[in-house]
Amino acid sequence: MLELLIPSILETLYMVSVSTLIALVIGFPLGIILVMTEKGGLSENLLVNNILNFIINLLRSIPFIILIILIFPLSKLLVGTMIGTTATIVPLAISAAPFVARVMETSLKEVDKGVVEFGVSMGASNFEIISKILVPEALPSIISSITLTIINLISYSAMAGMVGGGGLGNLALQYGYYRTDKAILYAAVIVIILMVQAFQLAGDKLAKSVNKK
Amino acid sequence: MIEISNLNKTFNVDGNTVQAINNVSLKINDGDIYGIIGYSGAGKSTLLRCINKLEDVDSGSISINGTDITKLKNGKLRAEKKKIGMIFQHFNLLQQKTVFENIAFPLKINKYPKDKIKDRVLELLEYVDLVDKIDAYPSQLSGGQKQRVAIARAISTNPTILLSDEGTSALDPSTTQSILELLKQINNDLKITIVMVTHQMEVVKDICDKVAIVEKGQIVENGTVEQIFTSPKSKTANLFISSLQGDVQEDIIDTSDYDGKIVRLSFLGDSAKKPIVSDLVRKFDVDVNILSGNINKLQQSKVGHLIVELIGKDEEIQNSIDYLENTCKIVAEVI
Ligand SMILES: Nc1ncnc2c1ncn2[C@@H]1O[C@H](COP(=O)(O)OP(=O)(O)OP(=O)(O)O)[C@@H](O)[C@H]1O
Ligand SMILES: [Mg+2]
Numbered sequence: 386m387l388e389l390l391i392p393s394i395l396e397t398l399y400m401v402s403v404s405t406l407i408a409l410v411i412g413f414p415l416g417i418i419l420v421m422t423e424k425g426g427l428s429e430n431l432l433v434n435n436i437l438n439f440i441i442n443l444l445r446s447i448p449f450i451i452l453i454i455l456i457f458p459l460s461k462l463l464v465g466t467m468i469g470t471t472a473t474i475v476p477l478a479i480s481a482a483p484f485v486a487r488v489m490e491t492s493l494k495e496v497d498k499g500v501v502e503f504g505v506s507m508g509a510s511n512f513e514i515i516s517k518i519l520v521p522e523a524l525p526s527i528i529s530s531i532t533l534t535i536i537n538l539i540s541y542s543a544m545a546g547m548v549g550g551g552g553l554g555n556l557a558l559q560y561g562y563y564r565t566d567k568a569i570l571y572a573a574v575i576v577i578i579l580m581v582q583a584f585q586l587a588g589d590k591l592a593k594s595v596n597k598k
Numbered sequence: 599m600i601e602i603s604n605l606n607k608t609f610n611v612d613g614n615t616v617q618a619i620n621n622v623s624l625k626i627n628d629g630d631i632y633g634i635i636g637y638s639g640a641g642k643s644t645l646l647r648c649i650n651k652l653e654d655v656d657s658g659s660i661s662i663n664g665t666d667i668t669k670l671k672n673g674k675l676r677a678e679k680k681k682i683g684m685i686f687q688h689f690n691l692l693q694q695k696t697v698f699e700n701i702a703f704p705l706k707i708n709k710y711p712k713d714k715i716k717d718r719v720l721e722l723l724e725y726v727d728l729v730d731k732i733d734a735y736p737s738q739l740s741g742g743q744k745q746r747v748a749i750a751r752a753i754s755t756n757p758t759i760l761l762s763d764e765g766t767s768a769l770d771p772s773t774t775q776s777i778l779e780l781l782k783q784i785n786n787d788l789k790i791t792i793v794m795v796t797h798q799m800e801v802v803k804d805i806c807d808k809v810a811i812v813e814k815g816q817i818v819e820n821g822t823v824e825q826i827f828t829s830p831k832s833k834t835a836n837l838f839i840s841s842l843q844g845d846v847q848e849d850i851i852d853t854s855d856y857d858g859k860i861v862r863l864s865f866l867g868d869s870a871k872k873p874i875v876s877d878l879v880r881k882f883d884v885d886v887n888i889l890s891g892n893i894n895k896l897q898q899s900k901v902g903h904l905i906v907e908l909i910g911k912d913e914e915i916q917n918s919i920d921y922l923e924n925t926c927k928i929v930a931e932v933i
Contacts, residue, residue: 499690506650507704507755508679517703521694597735598693 389556390572396470396551397580400542404474405535408481415441415482416489417515427501427511441483449541452476453548473542473550481538488530496522525596532588536581543577553577600626600649600759600791605658607644607815618644620815622658626808628758631785631792631897633802633823635838636812642795643763645812649793650682650761651675662759680708683752683790687764689744691736691751697723698732701751708755722750726780742773749780753788760784762794766801774798778805799838803827803894811835827894827901828864829929839903842894851889851905853933858887858909863922864929867899874926875906882918884910905933 415437421427422434447455453476457467460475496519504514520527543554553573561570607619618641626632634642647653649660651667659666662678670678691700701719710718723729726746736744745765752760762781766774782805785792794801802809802823810820811834818832830836853860863874875886887907894901908915922928 497690497693499686499688500692502652503684503686503690503692506652506679506682506684506761507707508676509707510676513707517707518692522692524694596694597696598737 386569386572389560389569390553390576393551393553393556393573394576394580396555397539397542397553397577400470400474400477400545400550400552401535401538404477404481404538404542405531407474407478408485408534408538409531411478411482412485413489415486416493417519419486419490420493420519421511421515427505427514437486441486444479444483445487447480449476449480450544450547452480453544468549470545470551473545473548473552477538477541477545480541481534484537485530485534488533489527492523492526492530493519495526525592525598528588528592528595532584532592535584535588539577539580539584599628599661599663600624600793601659601661602626602645602649603659603661605645605648605660606656607641607648607653608656617815619648619655622815622817624810624817624820626791626793628791629785629789630808631782631794631806633806633809634793634795634812635797635799635802635809636834637797640812641815642797642812646761646763646793646795649759650679650684680704680755681757682759682761683755683757684761684763685745685748685752685765687767689736689741689748689768691744691747693736696733696735697728697739697747700736700747701754704751704755710755718754719750722754726750740773741769742776745769745773745777746780749777749784753784753790756788758790760790760792762792762796764795764797767796767798774801775804781805799842802838803842803896805897807897811838823896824866824899824901827896828866842892851933856887856907858885858907859915860889860933861906861908861919862931862933863902863904863906864931865902865904865926872926874922874928877926878908878918878921881921882910883914884908884918 419434419437422430422437424431456476456479460472461467463475464471466472500518500522501514504518509517542550542552543557545552546555546558553576557570557573560566561573602622602624605619605622606617609616609618622645634645636642644653648655649667651670655668658668660668665678667675667678692703695703698719701722702715705715705718720729723732726749728743728746728750731739731743736747739747766777769777778801781792784790794806796802806823808821809823809826810817811826811832812818813832813834819826819830819835826835827839830839851860875888878884878886885908887909889905889907891904892902908918919930919932922930
């Protein structure tokens, strides 16, 4: 059973880590733009803010399984194939990016307005305020947001099996459902549960250890 | 010198306009400790925040040593802001950074030579007497210590002006005293002009040289603290003075309870030392009944207030009042 589980675990980790990274690269700057352009923000721009909000809400309202099908062509364009583990990373990242933008926005908004005002009052530039005040002050909350993203992606990646992606979800589907091997099904489920718990625990610990508040 | 001329500022909230600042003009000289006092919503903070352009103004100008800050943008504005330090009611320290990093922050942003930052921070920490807290985080400090760190941070880049928005309002009375002493010391040692927004007359009494009383976006009265204490003209100024602990209780004296004339005497400095009551009784045919009195220590002098009942013929009473005003230089006001 292990020789089935271990490659699946690795595939899941591969899908989750790469899609988390991509989602962060896209979503993090979007979260910052949301906070900067909102009403009363440092570079208020309601047009940009509204458009961005609309796109984010739109993407977030599409069920993941539909999103996979919708972006088949994009996956093919980007990774050369529509199915398989690597191809699944595209819908995973695209569904997580707006989520990341939203949770980053929330984390950054939690930062006390007073410290931002201190930055403005002492003549720091917007870039300095973002990089030296907002993000460092929000760091514990940002870590929690990333943890949440990873956990979401673990559960989404399990759906990837439906479209020929690998990983634990696929294993459960192939062996547990099609071949009715209940032992593998339960083993896959338990590993997924353990993975989620482990990430949650590690994320909480890290967030707590960096928080000096 | 800070010269505010015809300043106007409105806020729009859900279609309603609030005139937060209404045609304010004010001159603040170099080296002054200038108090801005008023009730909640009067527009004190807004006025202060215009000085370092945390708020944009609608019209008017604020010239700081000849530069109109309201016209500046971007880089030039940021350069000008670096000459103005600010402290806040809730300190606004970076929670995730140590005391050292907090104080070093403006230095780093200002490209202070890297190898000199540590020495500068230590020098500042010595000045505010917190060297042992260098590696502490703000959450480990008391309110007074936090404000000391914030003050060290605000003066780290040698600004010429320090703005304080209710800098002592979140502190208990004895901590307030120590912070006020520190501010006075900074004003004295470093010749920094300090503009202090407050709603506590104690603060004005204890460290300000001059004061402006703000009401509904306007300055209703301003001048030296002595002037305002001895001859307050506006109702608000009177209320603030009587809010001081142990002050004369004008409100509870009902003039109809007395047959004579009730007079409020305000005397400043040397005239406080004269035996005026016995003087009056000897020189004029009046009786003096003391109803209430107090004395307040100001920056440079003392101000006393006395409420007395003068009993006698109208003419004698008028003569005594004239004598007090002209010969003794005491402000006498019939109430
Ligand atoms: N950002 C803002 N948006 C809308 N209205 C504002 C804003 N800031 C201040 N105001 C309004 O302007 C007026 C003056 O406010 P300000 O904060 O200057 O008063 P204040 O004298 O500092 O009061 P307090 O003692 O309560 O701090 C108030 O009516 C307030 O509601
Ligand atoms: Mg205020």
